Amino acid sequence: MTGHSQPTILQARGITKSFGGFCVVNEISLDLAPSEILGVIGPNGAGKSTLFNLLAGALPIDAGSIHLAGRDLSRARPEARIQSGLGRTFQIPRPFPRMTVLENVMTAAQNQHGESLFSALVAPRRVAAQERRNAIRARDILDFVSLSHLEDQPAAVLSGGQRKLLELARVLMAGPKVILLDEPAAGVNPALLDLIIDRIHAINKLGIAVLLIEHNMEMIARLCPRVIVMAAGKALAEGAPADVTKRADVIDVYLEGMPA
Numbered sequence: 001m002t003g004h005s006q007p008t009i010l011q012a013r014g015i016t017k018s019f020g021g022f023c024v025v026n027e028i029s030l031d032l033a034p035s036e037i038l039g040v041i042g043p044n045g046a047g048k049s050t051l052f053n054l055l056a057g058a059l060p061i062d063a064g065s066i067h068l069a070g071r072d073l074s075r076a077r078p079e080a081r082i083q084s085g086l087g088r089t090f091q092i093p094r095p096f097p098r099m100t101v102l103e104n105v106m107t108a109a110q111n112q113h114g115e116s117l118f119s120a121l122v123a124p125r126r127v128a129a130q131e132r133r134n135a136i137r138a139r140d141i142l143d144f145v146s147l148s149h150l151e152d153q154p155a156a157v158l159s160g161g162q163r164k165l166l167e168l169a170r171v172l173m174a175g176p177k178v179i180l181l182d183e184p185a186a187g188v189n190p191a192l193l194d195l196i197i198d199r200i201h202a203i204n205k206l207g208i209a210v211l212l213i214e215h216n217m218e219m220i221a222r223l224c225p226r227v228i229v230m231a232a233g234k235a236l237a238e239g240a241p242a243d244v245t246k247r248a249d250v251i252d253v254y255l256e257g258m259p260a
């Protein structure tokens with residue numbers, strides 16, 4: 001489903017994935033504009049997280065195409081997608097627990113000279129200068145997500161909400177054009193949730209597009225002018241959250257997923 005006329009930064013067409021003959025994502029298409037926050041909603045088992053894994057390259061698509069800023073990423077490896085500007089967070093954050101919060105953010109910097117043994121041996125000053133620049137940038141990002149006061153602490157001490165903010169910081173360090181946000185509200189207390197919503201708005205105002213999976217409908221209503229409803233792997237409806245959630249077919253699929 002598409003249905004809007006803005007220029008697109010992320011374009012998916014007919015994305016399809018089956019496991020053992022069961023179609024989990026069935027011909028999903030979407031267009032995401034640079035100025036947009038687009039929500040993907042639907043009951044558990046709708047195929048939302050699989051769609052994210054296909055867009056990010058964690059799983060190969062069976063059919064369809066994925067383009068980012070006009071570049072075909074349909075068969076690209078996950079790291080090539082990150083370098084092209086496609087960032088993602090995870091439903092359950094996975095920081096390096098023993099590394100400091102600052103070090104966690106710095107690991108996400110792209111094209112680091114120090115990662116090459118040759119560079120480290122022949123150009124140690126260049127490597128050190130880049131490390132200093134990365135540290136300055138990482139501190140700016142930690143300030144942006146309100147984690148500066150924890151930069152020297154091991155990531156293991158962070159709360160659930162703080163880990164979500166650290167995930168956001170790591171994605172920003174990679175310099176994305178598009179961020180795939182997988183349930184940023186899950187396991188977050190209400191005070192931090194307000195901060196996360198505010199930061200997502202601020203990121204989007206920088207011209208970074210956001211594709212968001214979320215069960216928290218209040219968060220969806222506050223962030224997303226447009227949503228796609230997925231059910232049984234298909235795009236069931238698309239439109240403003242207040243409109244699509246009133247549709248009988250959408251209400252039915254949500255009710256089907258609830259215990260009797």
